[in-house]
Amino acid sequence: MAPAASKLRAGAGVGALPQRALAQYLRLLRLYPVLTKAATSGILSALGNFLAQLIEKKREKENCSQKLDVSGPLRYAIYGFFFTGPLSHFFYLFMEHWIPSEVPWAGVKRLLLDRLLFAPAFLLLFFLIMNFLEFQVDIAVIQPLSAMLTASVTTQLHLQHHGLSSLRCANIQHFLIGRDTAAVAVQIRRSFWPALRMNWQVWTPAQFVNINYVPLQFRVLFANLVSLFWYIYLASLGK
Secondary structure: OHHHHHHHHHHHHHHHHHHHHHHHHHHHHHOOOHHHHHHHHHHHHHHHHHHHHHHHHHHOOOHHHHHOOOOHHHHHHHHHHHHHHHHHHHHHHHHHOOOOOOOOOOOHHHHHHHHHHHHHHHHHHHHHHHHHHHHHHHHHHHHHHHHHHHHHHHHHHHHOOOOHHHHHHHHEEEEHOOOOOHHHHHHHHHHHHHHHHHHHOOOOOOHHHOOOOOOOOHHHHHHHHHHHHHHHHHHHHOO
């Protein structure tokens, strides 16, 4: 009887683990709502990018350990923690107070506010911040490399092209660590409209459910989970 009782207790303990985790998460949401949603967004955003890379590399039959971009999950974690979580938290609060459920056509009005105002603004912010974060990672990784390359090229060209070596090396360094702001703007203009159309197509049904039927404290989490599966789905298609 004793072994059977211990197995039952062990099974009950394992079964109670999700309940305890949910209770702890609800407690953190109540005590630290912004911080909890920010941490959740950061973790799930990084996980989504990591899984998307993993699936894409496996689909292409490449060596995942050598090809994965480790800076990608870091950028997504930073963006999720500092932007997605806090901004979504306050946006949903604002929407709840400005368009309460008692207002006629509240669901439609909330959806239009989200789709026509929040989605374009948030997508533009995403492009800007991600380009900035990618630039910072490039500086941290490439600047030491460019310094070594500049020194090497300077040494080799010093005797033959003394007057031009500094200029040439400066051009090499600018090529490695510089980022043309105009080029970034062109990239955003080229990518923004297709991304916004895809956002409207995919996220409109999800946001309608999220805004109108998901409890307020879980809306950021719901959106994070949709994003997680969306990243995985795109990676499985090779997009």
